[in-house]
Structures are given as structure tokens and as C-alpha cells.
Amino acid sequence: MTFRTRLLVFFGLAIAATSIIVSYAISLTVTRAFERLDAQRTQTLTAQFQREFQWRSQEVVRRVESIASSDSVLRMTSDLSRPSSDPAPYHDLAAAIAREQDLDFLEFLDPSGAIISSAHYPARFGYKKDWITQPMDWRGLGAFVEIEELPEESAIALLAVRTLAIAGSTYYILGGQRIDKGFLDTFATPQGVRAVLYRDVSAVLGASRYNPPEIEDLVVRIRNLGREASTTVAPWFEAPRNLHGIPLSGRGKDLLAVLLLTSTRDELYQLTWFIRWVALLGSLAGIALGIGLAWWATSRVTRPVHELAAGAREVATGNWSAQVPVTSQDEIGDLAEAFNQMTRQLVEQRDRVLQVERVAAWRELARRLAHELKNPLFPLQITVENLQRARSQHPEQFDEVFRESTATLLAELSQLRAIIGRFSDFARMPAPRFEPLHLGEFLPPIVKLFEPQWQSPEHPPVRAEVRILDSPLTLEADPDQLTRALRNLIFNAMDAMPNGGLISVRAARDNGHVVVEVADTGAGLTPEECERLFTPYYTTKHHGTGLGLAIVQSVISDHGGRISVSSQPGRGTTFRLELPEKHSPNGPPPHH
Amino acid sequence: MRLILSLLVAAANLASARPRYGGTLVIETRAAVTALTSPPEILWLETLVAESGPFRVAEFTPSRRLLVIANDGHAAGRPFLDQIEVRLNRSLRDQLTSFETGQADVIELPLTEIRRQQQRNRPIWTSSALDLIALSFARSHTTTQSETLRRAIALSIDRQPILNVLLQKHGEASASLLPHWLTGYGFLFPAQRDLARARTLLSPKPAPLTLSFDPNDLLLRPIADRIALNTRDADIFLRVSTAADADINLIRITGAPGEPGAALNYFCNALSLFAGPRKESFESLHSAERKALEGAWVIPLFHIPAVYGLSNRVRGWAPSNTHAWQLADVWLESAQ
Numbered sequence: 001m002t003f004r005t006r007l008l009v010f011f012g013l014a015i016a017a018t019s020i021i022v023s024y025a026i027s028l029t030v031t032r033a034f035e036r037l038d039a040q041r042t043q044t045l046t047a048q049f050q051r052e053f054q055w056r057s058q059e060v061v062r063r064v065e066s067i068a069s070s071d072s073v074l075r076m077t078s079d080l081s082r083p084s085s086d087p088a089p090y091h092d093l094a095a096a097i098a099r100e101q102d103l104d105f106l107e108f109l110d111p112s113g114a115i116i117s118s119a120h121y122p123a124r125f126g127y128k129k130d131w132i133t134q135p136m137d138w139r140g141l142g143a144f145v146e147i148e149e150l151p152e153e154s155a156i157a158l159l160a161v162r163t164l165a166i167a168g169s170t171y172y173i174l175g176g177q178r179i180d181k182g183f184l185d186t187f188a189t190p191q192g193v194r195a196v197l198y199r200d201v202s203a204v205l206g207a208s209r210y211n212p213p214e215i216e217d218l219v220v221r222i223r224n225l226g227r228e229a230s231t232t233v234a235p236w237f238e239a240p241r242n243l244h245g246i247p248l249s250g251r252g253k254d255l256l257a258v259l260l261l262t263s264t265r266d267e268l269y270q271l272t273w274f275i276r277w278v279a280l281l282g283s284l285a286g287i288a289l290g291i292g293l294a295w296w297a298t299s300r301v302t303r304p305v306h307e308l309a310a311g312a313r314e315v316a317t318g319n320w321s322a323q324v325p326v327t328s329q330d331e332i333g334d335l336a337e338a339f340n341q342m343t344r345q346l347v348e349q350r351d352r353v354l355q356v357e358r359v360a361a362w363r364e365l366a367r368r369l370a371h372e373l374k375n376p377l378f379p380l381q382i383t384v385e386n387l388q389r390a391r392s393q394h395p396e397q398f399d400e401v402f403r404e405s406t407a408t409l410l411a412e413l414s415q416l417r418a419i420i421g422r423f424s425d426f427a428r429m430p431a432p433r434f435e436p437l438h439l440g441e442f443l444p445p446i447v448k449l450f451e452p453q454w455q456s457p458e459h460p461p462v463r464a465e466v467r468i469l470d471s472p473l474t475l476e477a478d479p480d481q482l483t484r485a486l487r488n489l490i491f492n493a494m495d496a497m498p499n500g501g502l503i504s505v506r507a508a509r510d511n512g513h514v515v516v517e518v519a520d521t522g523a524g525l526t527p528e529e530c531e532r533l534f535t536p537y538y539t540t541k542h543h544g545t546g547l548g549l550a551i552v553q554s555v556i557s558d559h560g561g562r563i564s565v566s567s568q569p570g571r572g573t574t575f576r577l578e579l580p581e582k583h584s585p586n587g588p589p590p591h592h
Numbered sequence: 593m594r595l596i597l598s599l600l601v602a603a604a605n606l607a608s609a610r611p612r613y614g615g616t617l618v619i620e621t622r623a624a625v626t627a628l629t630s631p632p633e634i635l636w637l638e639t640l641v642a643e644s645g646p647f648r649v650a651e652f653t654p655s656r657r658l659l660v661i662a663n664d665g666h667a668a669g670r671p672f673l674d675q676i677e678v679r680l681n682r683s684l685r686d687q688l689t690s691f692e693t694g695q696a697d698v699i700e701l702p703l704t705e706i707r708r709q710q711q712r713n714r715p716i717w718t719s720s721a722l723d724l725i726a727l728s729f730a731r732s733h734t735t736t737q738s739e740t741l742r743r744a745i746a747l748s749i750d751r752q753p754i755l756n757v758l759l760q761k762h763g764e765a766s767a768s769l770l771p772h773w774l775t776g777y778g779f780l781f782p783a784q785r786d787l788a789r790a791r792t793l794l795s796p797k798p799a800p801l802t803l804s805f806d807p808n809d810l811l812l813r814p815i816a817d818r819i820a821l822n823t824r825d826a827d828i829f830l831r832v833s834t835a836a837d838a839d840i841n842l843i844r845i846t847g848a849p850g851e852p853g854a855a856l857n858y859f860c861n862a863l864s865l866f867a868g869p870r871k872e873s874f875e876s877l878h879s880a881e882r883k884a885l886e887g888a889w890v891i892p893l894f895h896i897p898a899v900y901g902l903s904n905r906v907r908g909w910a911p912s913n914t915h916a917w918q919l920a921d922v923w924l925e926s927a928q
Contacts, residue, residue, distance in 0.1 A: 086756075087757070088756050088757040088760055088761065089707060089760075091757045091758070092704070121817075121821075122814055122817065123814060123817035123818040123820070123821045124821060125753065125757050126753045126757070127821070151817050151820065151821075151832065152831065152832075
């Protein structure tokens with residue numbers, strides 16, 4: 001990841017995170033405000049329900065009392081209190097009176113608790129309600145919640161019981177109203193709030209059927225607490241709902257039903273979603289803006305860095321005079337200025353080094369040339385002096401001396417010419433002419449050329465081996481120049497083994513290159529010698545010109561390859577030539 | 593003077609007791625008679641449409657109206673009434689309304705109305721308890737195929753409170769097709785509730801069943817509710833409805849003849865029961881009835897009388913245990 005990309009990602013994430021944090025904070029604040037409002041609204045509704053419930057209770061009690069004191073009920077109880085009385089004629093009485101009093105439930109029960117007449121379940125005549133005969137202060141109890149059986153179902157009822165004592169027997173009048181949707185609809189609930197009677201309490205507590213888990217939890221909590229409780233239901237992708245449960249307990253304080261006040265948080269839900277959308281869009285816009293700003297900023301920051309990197313690459317490719325523009329006065333500007341100063345110093349130092357090296361080379365050349373020329377010149381001088389001496393002192397021997405001297409002069413002149421020829425050859429290395437070479441055929445004759453010399457009695461014993469590790473192994477090269485380079489290396493190897501030894505020539509393919517190694521088992525070289533080995537006119541031999549390895553390096557370089565040396569004193573030296581298999585006219589310059 | 597006044601009162605009483613000719617008697621019934629050629633569903637109607645009877649059919653609209661007029665050439669003499677209008681297919685509620693507003697002279701009364709009508713000094717005609725109320729199981733339903741279930745339902749019903757309260761003690765609780773008063777062997781068909789045995793018969797607990805009744809019969813709804821309540825005590829749940837395709841039907845069969853053999857045939861035909869051949873003896877009748885009730889596809893519950901309310905102007909209504917009314921002898925007090 002580039003520096004610019006990192007900067008872009010950082011800016012984008014920073015802006016997005018800021019947007020999310022801000023939107024979350026707003027959502028949280030709004031949610032808490034709505035929760036406070038909800039709590040107040042629920043509290044008001046609960047108080048309203050309790051007032052209404054109390055009023056209804058009083059109304060039920062009033063109506064039941066009115067029925068208990070009515071003439072028809074008094075007549076009935078008086079009639080039934082007589083021996084052998086028949087309750088059958090009163091079977092429909094409860095229904096008629098319930099209609100008059102607008103009661104959903106009305107029953108008349110005899111002293112044993114058997115139903116004489118039932119308005120809401122006429123078929124139950126004769127069945128007993130045992131709980132009604134238990135001692136109880138019905139008047140003090142007022143209205144209470146009870147589950148009443150109906151022909152097809154059971155219903156939650158708000159009931160009141162009054163008693164009539166006739167001739168020592170107590171008759172019961174039970175009446176009430178049904179707590180159902182109609183009952184709840186009379187409450188003035190604000191918009192978005194619904195009152196629901198949750199009757200499936202026994203199923204929840206018995207876990208006998210599926211119920212929404214939130215409601216089950218709420219009902220269990222209400223039962224355990226014995227008072228109101230609230231919870232929030234938040235289905236996915238729906239507005240959350242507040243559930244406030246008010247327990248409806250029976251005579252024995254057992255939980256019979258729960259009045260659920262449900263209020264939707266639709267407004268909050270929509271507002272929250274609006275905030276989230278705004279936050280999302282703001283984040284996206286912020287990210288886009290951040291990317292733009294970051295792009296602009298990073299361009300300003302990274303452009304000098306890029307220019308520095310480009311300048312460094314130029315330096316790496318050899319353009320030591322590369323300069324970068326200094327566009328600012330900050331650290332980046334200082335860095336650019338330092339870079340420019342560095343390249344200027346590099347160029348200056350390179351020029352100085354070149355000059356020093358050139359002078360040194362000329363000195364070395366002059367020393368070597370003087371040394372090379374001094375050797376033949378001394379015999380020439382001696383020969384000429386012999387000729388002069390013979391002509392003046394021994395004229396009779398002059399011819400013989402002349403003949404011998406001229407031969408010597410010619411030999412020394414030939415030696416001089418050879419010396420000059422070697423210098424001349426180094427000065428003018430021709431461009432290589434590339435052609436395919438099969439190393440399996442090319443290398444052995446080069447080595448074989450030296451065999452007669454190695455096999456002569458006056459020469460120390462030298463063995464040679466040629467190994468082609470990959471076959472076929474070919475490369476494109478100038479055969480003459482490569483032959484010349486290899487011969488120089490073999491010459492060096494021979495010189496390195498004055499007491500004989502083994503010369504190994506190995507060739508192999510290595511990652512698109514052909515590697516040729518020439519190794520000897522001679523005395524080896526010191527690291528310092530290895531460093532200077534390819535410097536022109538540098539030699540470790542007394543009779544060398546110092547041009548052999550320079551020529552080898554020149555040839556290998558012209559072929560786009562490279563040469564290296566590894567040596568350990570006392571264990572021999574290995575020259576390694578790496579040459580491209582295929583010649584590429586525009587290939588990368590050889591690296592040394 | 594006192595003698596003269598006494599003679600005048602006696603003469604007036606004699607004049608009011610003397611039958612008068614003329615007038616139209618209006619009868620309303622639930623029966624929906626669709627054709628006069630088919631056997632009439634109720635016996636008294638048969639006497640009206642008989643060709644050689646005291647009345648001749650003047651107009652007939654199936655399931656709506658039958659108008660008969662006096663047959664002047666009747667062998668037994670002209671009937672007192674000029675005509676009789678029979679309004680067909682009238683619900684009990686509509687009949688009561690017509691009766692209360694003086695638009696009908698003879699109507700069918702639910703048993704629960706007897707006491708009220710008696711309190712108002714309205715004359716009532718009650719037949720012998722020949723109408724049968726019974727439960728009939730649908731034979732094609734998979735839910736009713738268990739005989740033990742059917743027997744458990746029969747055992748779970750407490751007939752006596754229903755008779756005492758809902759039927760106001762009119763009729764008799766019965767577990768036989770024919771009433772005990774007619775055959776004398778009704779006690780051989782036990783009608784007592786045995787809840788414990790009903791519960792032992794039920795294993796496993798049966799699925800809920802539906803119990804339907806004729807919604808036009810005001811008597812049947814409370815009986816059906818009570819039966820459902822009774823069976824619930826035995827863990828048998830019956831859902832009361834008026835759906836046509838119910839598992840169990842609470843039915844009331846009216847118009848049975850007073851002769852035991854004919855009555856058994858009548859009930860067997862109405863309930864699609866097979867009684868088999870029999871001889872003219874009560875032993876044979878008992879065997880036939882027991883055979884008809886095999887499998888407990890039908891559970892007889894009650895035999896109740898048919899009750900008719902008569903308006904105060906109806907005179908000459910001869911007492912009869914059956915529906916074979918002598919309408920030729922009936923006359924209207926206010927007829928001119």
C-alpha cells in the first residue's frame with residue numbers, strides 16, 4: 001500500500017468514524033428523550049386505567065346491589081325458601097334482569113352454591129360454584145376479577161357478589177361485566193397506544209404453548225413482582241413497541257390476566273432511521289470529501305516524495321547529476337535540497353575519483369610501459385654496444401658478431417612489437433559478432449589447445465576437465481572474443497599453479513543465463529587482490545601486463561554478462577562468467 | 593223479576609255455548625308442506641286435505657299457505673267454520689308474534705311458554721308425550737365411528753334436570769324410541785347418568801365434536817348447550833352450532849302416530865334405523881326397538897308433548913291425545 005493510499009484510507013476512516021460517533025450520540029439523546037416521554041405517557045395511561053377500572057368496579061357493585069334488592073329477586077328467593085319449591089320457573093330470570101341492568105354476567109345461586117339461573121351460561125343451572133359459599137366479606141371486597149366459564153370459552157369478568165338472607169338461608173347474586181375489547185375500547189387512549197387484554201397467562205406460566213418471549217418474560221416478571229412492569233419489543237425492521245403490563249388479579253391475588261398497554265415507537269423509529277440515513281449519507285459525503293481533500297493534500301505531500309524517489313532511481317541508473325525541484329520550505333524541501341546537494345557532491349566526487357583514477361592509470365601505464373619497454377631495450381643497448389666494440393676492437397670478428405647481433409636485435413624488436421600489439425589490442429576491442437554457440441562443442445577445443453604445453457616434460461603436470469552440466473547448452477556470443485577471454489582465464493589458471501594442478505571448466509544453465517566457471521587449484525588470491533583484479537594494468541605476476549583480466553571483463557561486458565571471482569588462499573580461484581542465453585540488442589546493461 | 597233475570601242469563605249462556613257457523617280459523621305451523629300429494633307430515637292436516645273430508649282445498653302455495661273451505665256436501669254435515677287458513681313454515685317466534693297480536697288462532701307453543709300462557713288464562717292444547725328428542729350421530733363422519741364414544745356421550749347426559757328446568761317437567765326422560773307411557777317397557781332402557789362409567793369408556797381422550805340443532809326450534813338450543821355442558825364433565829367436548837354437517841344432530845321428531853308399532857316405524861324411518869320384522873306383541877316391539885338402537889347411533893333423550901296455544905275465541909276443540917284434530921267441530925265465538 002502506497003503512502004498516498006494509506007493517507008486516503010486514514011482520512012476516510014477518520015471522517016466516517018466521526019460521522020458515526022456523532023449520529024450515534026444524536027440517536028442516543030433522541031432515544032432517551034422519547035423514552036422519558038413514553039414513561040410519562042404510560043404513567044398517565046396507567047393512572048387513567050386505574051381510575052376507569054375503579055369507576056367500573058363501583059358501577060358493577062351498584063348494579064348487583066340494585067338487583068339483589070329488586071322485587072323479582074326477593075320474590076324468587078322467598079319462593080325458593082319454601083319447602084319443595086321448584087327453581088325451574090326462574091331459569092330465565094337472570095337473563096332478563098341482566099338485559100335490564102346491562103350486565104354481561106348474572107347468576108342467582110342457592111345456599112348450596114348451585115346455580116338457579118345464569119344469564120351468561122343458561123345451561124349451567126344446577127351446577128355448583130363452590131367458591132361462592134366460602135366465608136367472604138363480599139361487601140368489603142367490592143368488585144373483583146374472575147374467570148367465568150361461557151358455553152364456548154371462558155372470559156375475564158369484573159364481578160361483584162351480594163347475598164340475600166332469607167329464612168336463615170343465604171342466596172347469592174353474582175353479576176358483572178366482561179373485560180374484553182369493548183371494555184377496553186372505552187378508554188380514551190391516545191394515538192399510537194393500544195390497550196390489549198392478555199388472557200393467556202396460564203399458558204405462559206405453564207409454558208404449554210408458544211407465546212412471544214417478550215410477553216412471557218413480562219408476564220413472569222409481573223407475577224413475581226406482583227405489580228406493573230414494562231418491556232420493549234424490538235422486531236427487526238419494525239418500529240419498537242413499549243409494553244406496559246398491569247396485573248389483573250383475582251380474589252386470591254392470583255394473576256388472571258394482564259392488561260397490556262402497547263405504544264409504538266413509530267415516531268422514534270422513523271426519526272432514528274432518518275438520523276441513521278443522514279449519518280450514512282453524511283458519512284459517504286464526508287468520505288468522498290475526505291478522499292478529495294486527502295487526494296489534494298497527499299498530492300502536495302507526496303509529489304516531492306515521488307520526485308525524490310524518481311531522482312533516487314535516476315541516480316541508481318547512473319545519472320548522478322539528477323536533481324529534484326525544491327517546491328517548499330518545510331522538511332520535504334530540506335530533504336529535496338539535501339538530495340540535490342548529495343547528487344552534486346556525488347558528481348564532484350565521481351569526477352575527482354575519475355581524474356585520480358585516470359592519473360593513476362596513466363602512471364600505471366607509464367610504469368608498465370616503461371617496465372615492458374625496459375626489458376627489450378637493455379639487450380638492444382648491449383647488442384649495439386657489442387657491435388660497436390667488435391668493429392673497433394675485433395674487425396675480423398665483426399661479421400660474425402654483426403650476424404648474431406642483428407638476430408638478437410630482430411628478436412628484441414619483435415618482442416617490442418608484441419608488447420605494443422597487446423596494448424594496441426586492448427585499446428581497440430571490436431564489437432562482438434553474435435552467433436549461436438554449442439558449448440558442448442565450443443569449450444573442449446579451447447582447453448585442448450593447451451594440452452601439448454601441459455604435457456611437455458619441462459612443464460609442471462596440469463590436468464584439465466570440461467563438464468557441461470546441462471545438455472544441450474547453447475548461447476549467442478562472439479566465438480573469437482569468448483575464446484580469447486577463456487584463454488586468458490586458462491593462462492591465469494596455469495600461472496596460478498606453478499607446481500601443476502587441476503583446471504576445471506564447467507558450464508550450466510541458470511535462470512536464463514549460461515554460467516561458465518574456470519577454476520584452478522592454485523595458491524589463490526587475497527580479498528584485496530580479488531577487489532583490484534579487474535583493474536587495467538593491475539597484475540600479480542612479474543611478467544604480466546595487467547591487461548588480461550581487463551580484456552576478459554571487457555568481452556563479458558560487451559556480451560551483456562558479468563564476471564566475478566571467488567578465491568580462498570591456498571585452495572584455488574574460481575572465475576564465474578554469467579552470459580545471457582539470447583543476445584538482446586536493447587537488453588539491460590551488464591552490472592558489475 | 594229475579595226469575596226473569598235468571599232466565600235471561602241462562603238464555604245468554606246457552607246462546608254463547610251454542611256453536612256458530614262461519615269465520616276463518618287461522619293456524620300457523622312450522623311444517624313446510626311442499627306438496628299435498630305426498631303424505632302430510634302432521635295428522636290434522638290430513639283431515640283438511642282429504643277429498644271426502646269436511647273441507648276442500650281452495651288454495652295451496654307450497655311451504656307458504658293452505659286455504660281450505662267448508663264442504664257443504666260432507667256426509668257428516670257442513671263444518672261450522674267457513675274456511676281454515678294454514679300458514680306454513682312459520683317459526684315459533686313468528687307464531688308467537690301472530691298469536692299475541694290476534695292474527696293467529698292456533699299456534700305451536702314452546703314448552704317454556706306454557707306457564708306464561710296459563711298465567712294469562714289462554715287455552716292450551718297438549719298432546720300426549722309422543723314427540724321424540726334424540727341425538728343422532730352422523731354415520732359418515734370419522735369422528736363418530738367409536739361406539740364407546742357414543743355410549744359415553746349417552747351416559748354423560750343428565751336428562752332429569754333438563755326435563756325439570758328446560759322442559760318444565762312436560763314429558764318424560766327416555767332412552768327408548770317409544771315413550772314408556774305407550775309401551776310400558778321404557779324402564780328397560782336406562783336413562784340415568786353414569787359419569788364415572790362414561791369416563792372409563794373414554795380412552796384416549798376424544799377429539800372435539802360438533803353438535804347441531806334446528807335453529808328454528810327454540811327448545812333445542814338450551815338442551816344442546818346443557819348436553820354440551822354435561823359431556824364436558826366426561827371430558828367430551830361438543831361445540832354447539834347450527835352447521836348442517838355436524839357430527840351429532842339434536843333432533844325433534846313430531847307427528848308420530850299413537851299406535852306403538854306405527855310410532856316405531858315412524859321414528860325408525862325418520863332416524864334411518866332398521867328395526868327388523870316383528871309380531872304384534874310388546875315383546876317383539878321391545879326386541880325390534882332394541883335392535884334399532886344397537887350401536888347407539890341414536891340416543892333417545894325425551895318424549896315431550898306437542899303444545900298448541902288456542903286463542904280465546906276458539907270453541908269446540910275436542911280433547912285428543914294425538915294430533916288427529918276434529919276441526920269440523922271447531923267454531924269461533926266471534927264468527928257472524
